[in-house]
Amino acid sequence: MLRRMGNIPVKSDDNENVIQNEKLKQISVRGIAQVEDVNEIKAGFNRHLHYTLIKDRNIATAHDFYMALANCVKDHIVSRWIRTQQISYQREPKRVYYLSMEYNMGRFLQNNMINIGIEDACDEAMYQLGLDMEELESMEGELHLSNGSMGRLSACFLDSMASLGIPAYGYGIRYNAGAFTQRIIDGEQHEDVDDWLRLGNPWERARPEYVFPVHFYGKVANSAIGREWVDTQVVYAVPHDYPIPGYKNNVVNTLRLWSAKSTEGFKLKLFNNGDYIQAIFDRCLAENITRVMYPTAANTYENQEIRLKQEYFLCSASLQDIITRYKSSKVSQTDTGRTDFTNFAEKNIIQMNNTYSAWIIPELMRILIDVEHYSWGAAWKIVNNSCAFTNHNILSVSLEKWPVELIQKVLPRHMEILYQINFFHLENLKETFCVNLDTVYGLSCISNECFDMAMLGVLGSCAVNGVSKFHSNYLKNFTFSKLYELEPEKFLNITNGVTPRRWLFLCNPTLSNVISEKLGDKWPVQLEKLESLRKLCRDNNFMRAISKAKEDNKQKLVETIHKKYGIEIDPFSLFDVQVHKIHEYKRQWLNILHIVTLYNRLKYNKNYSPKQCRTVFIGGKAEPGDKIGKSIIKLITSIAQIINDDPVIDGKIKVIVLENYGVTVAEEIIPCADVSQHLTLPGSEASGTSHMKFMLNGSIIVATLDGAILEIVNEVGHVNMFIFGMNFDEKKELQAKGYDPMEVYKQNADLKQCLDQIRSGFFSPRNLDEFSDLVDRLLTKDEYFVLADYEDYIHTQDLVSTTFEDKKKWNEMVIRNIAVSGRFSIDRTVREYAKLIWNVEPMTEALPAPADCDKILN
Structure with a gap:
């Protein structure tokens, strides 16, 4: 078992003197836990284990221990939460009400511990109790009520508004089943229900005393005072509140999620007469509103x-x-x-x-x-x-x-x-x-x-x-x-923008420590401070520290991949990552064609001998009704199996398909990426925030000039990124002239070889025609111009490989990318909303110090 002491793993079976010496030598930038704080956490943990969960150590499960710790952490949040609301009611500030159909909050425990400043105390307390903090954190499920990036952006907004002290409420729906859990079985995507409420959620507080009626159907009639909506069906909206603590500022805002409850009780008379189904039918019909995350609108009239x-x-x-x-x-x-x-x-x-x-x-x-x-x-x-x-x-x-x-x-x-x-x-x-x-x-x-x-x-x-x-x-x-x-x-x-609290400070403590040693501890709420790292881009000591942080992260991921998938990968290989929704417009096809192109070079070209190996990670879900997206997943897994098992390749390229990609997996992958791919055709992506998370963690971007990439290029410069493909105007021009993907296919021998292999069943030997329709669709339709960008994309990926060989140049690029990431903090985004649209002011100066919150409430 490993103990997380600050950010330094220490074996739990080491003697206490060694541990204490390590504490003195390797002080975490997040501080040293005070004895009284540790004792308080231990007492709160035991209290909740006994009196909330009604368990003792003899029969408690790992999930029980997680629940006890989560409730203990929530105790430290509640006084701040109440006090924030008290101040709001006293001052009556202008409030922001943020409405979103989707929230992808991820796990709460570690984020909440960090934001209220008790992570080290909790870590030490769990160690003294003989528990592994990382195991407890892994017991928590994700609040993943989202089909895409909108939900994660909404979570970043809530975090930022709280951290900036802006009075705000988030509103959403408490779907009984969130985004589906993806399982890859025999290379195909299968969807399981995400029953995230099965074991309860320690962070939510139901507020049944605040229900509101919501009306549907009926008719409109004239009355003495105007138009009146009558004869409606009524459903109750029941609020469930989640605390959203700001980063070390004592502000706790609220995320309120609504669940539907029928106004009809259980019809006992019908039940007693034997009509069991009708006794509960009307109730179930009303509560279906929040039973499952919204379906694809185009499917059926009922879904609409x-x-x-x-x-x-x-x-x-x-x-x-x-x-x-x-x-x-x-x-x-x-x-x-x-x-x-x-x-x-x-x-x-x-x-x-x-x-x-x-x-x-x-x-x-x-x-x-x-x-x-x-x-x-x-x-x-x-x-x-x-x-x-x-x-x-x-x-x-x-x-x-x-x-x-x-x-x-x-x-x-x-x-x-x-x-x-x-x-x-x-x-x-x-x-x-x-x-x-x-x-x-x-x-x-x-x-x-x-x-x-x-x-x-x-x-x-x-x-x-x-x-x-x-x-x-x-x-x-x-x-x-x-x-x-x-x-x-x-x-x-x-x-x-993205929140630096979760997407650097939480998920990448090794890099965070390196940055904090140079910039102090304020950068998580003042990300513009990263700009001063530019002057260190040629500092050999700093470059080594940045490189070492990446190596440590990659080594940890290698162990995780081997444990989960049974695949051995080289920690010194180039980690090439594409993690997005699986959809034609995301152009995973380009990545697929590059993988096959590399494979063919390694297998058939004796003169091709790259100086480094490459590990390609691909993650994402296809919508349940998206047959093309699901076929793309099947194609990727089929190619991965052939390549990973081919002894001729000797591990020079490995392909890892990440199952059930979400916030938790992202927190493992993003700190390790050397290259991050963003391949949409210009005019397809509104912004895209995943590339901001990757560059914040020292990944170099391979991208088209789409969405916010244009602004990132302006900040970091073309020489510190890998930009390829046509721009928006060139795309429009090609559309106007007429685009024939078949002509591109015929003129490029490497491309033709790749597509012929896929269509002929080379990568699907048990079903030779499995991907023929998919290839034919690309050759006849190709609405996202995959084949038009293939040649430039392959050339750019070759440049990536060449550049990666020059470690000094690569590390300089990494540092420059990290340095400009401050421009893409969600805090900057929220400040602009507050100034240009909302016209609101923060209220942090009115809140008491942490130790005073409980005294004030008493």
Whole structure:
């Protein structure tokens, strides 16, 4: 068993004198645990083991020990959590409400220990109790309620808002089953239910006393005071709260996730009469809203209906919660007792992420008009000033358009409001542009009997932003060009970022220590300090320290890979990583073709003798309904098996397919990568934050000029990255001329050999035709221009290999990449939101020191 002492592994069977000497020689930059703190943790741990879990050491499992420690850590968070809310209610600051359908929080335990500054005390306490901290941390499941990068970005936002002291709530859905667990069986992806709540979650606190009713279906009728939504079906939204502690500033914000609960109880009469199914049918139907993460909208009408209900459920419940909190504020009070909403935007800003949360706009209009009896103009002004919209997608397929018929069925009153919004929008266009009716109606929110939710998000917001300069310009020039002409001041750019707390300080302690020795301990919240590392890029001692950190990380990963997959890999090989969603637009095809090209050189070209081995890691999930994505996974695993077992290659190239890629696996892989691949065709990626995580950890990027890569190139320079392929304008030009992938295939002998091998069954000897359709699709369609970029990509990968041989040059590039990473901190992103959109101020100066929190509460 290894003990994690700060960041230095020490064998637990060493005698105590050796351990104490090591403590003195190798002091962790995170500090030394005080005896009283360690004793307090031990006492809290034992208390929870006995009184919360009702276990003793004789019968407790490893998961019980994890639960006891997690509850102990939560004890240290709670006083800060309550005090943060007390200060907010006293000061009544403007609050940010961050709505997202997806959250990928990963594991909480280590992150929470680090953020409240008790990791060393917990580590020492567990060691004294004879427990392995790393084993306890591995017992925790991931809160992975996300299908892609949106969920991880949302988690970074919450971490940053808390660390910067910004009063904020996150809102989402507590899906009973999160993102599926991926299993690779016989080379194929299989999906298991992610039953993340099976063993309970120590971090959540249910708040059944704060339930809100959410309405569906029904009809709209006239009443004495206006339009009334009646005869609805009601589902209760039950909140579950998670603490989000800031980094060592005593601020603890809240993530509130909603679960659906039926208003119908168990129908005992039906049950007693023998109708067992009907006794629970209505209840199950209502609670299906949050049972499983939203399905792909295009699958079936039923799936569309569930997804629409999920989106509205989130927006309605969250808005009721926001309004309830606002009604308790002083600025909302009037002498008549009626709530004054004219100051609503002064105290609340609702950040809508993607089109999923745009239902906030018609829902707030409904409440203001039907319930609070404001005029249309007054209500629209309040909505417009209190909502902001971030578009996170560049592909049109990701911009939701809901069938009018479905909205009319599920949300009839909202459909009326949407018609009115569209009417006033068109009237404004006619007045502003003075064009003919055909042109105006071509800009309608409604087309082909569907309502455009992206346009709704723009129309109903005070600000609209993209998530990289390239993406924001694309929104202005293409996606929302006419709306941009109408209100150019509304559009702005705020480039995404990543949290350095989890994506360097937590996941890569060896590198963190090297950096802290040079910069001190403030850089996790002041990542711009990394800029000063530029002057050390040719410092031999610092270069050796950076290189040693990478070597240590790689050695640990080698052991993990061997234990999990039974594959031996060379720790000194070039670790080449591509970890993304498996989809055609991510262009894993290029990576596949490069792997096969290297394999052919090694196997058939006796003159080819590379100076270093290469280990290629590929990870990611395909959507359950994406047959092409699943075929790509099968192809990768088939190629990996042939190459890894070929004695002629002698391990010079190994391919590792990472199963069930998520936050926990990312924390293992990212610190070890020498090269990180980002291969999307320009115009496909809005921003992309995975490359920011990799460069922060000293990986060199192989990428196209897509998304935020353009900004990274401007910071670090072309010479410190590996850029390949056509740019956006060149892609458009090739599209206009006409692109024939078959011609490229015929003209490049290496490419032709690779594709012929795959199609002929060379990599699938048990089913020779297994990948023929996949290859034919690439040769006839190739909508992402894989073959057009193949030659330049192979040339660039050859340059990667040549450069990696020059260790001094490589390490200099690594340091330069780390140094510019401060520009891509999520803290910079959130500060820009706070200044340019939210107009909010941090409140950290009002919070007490950690030791005083409990005293104040008492």
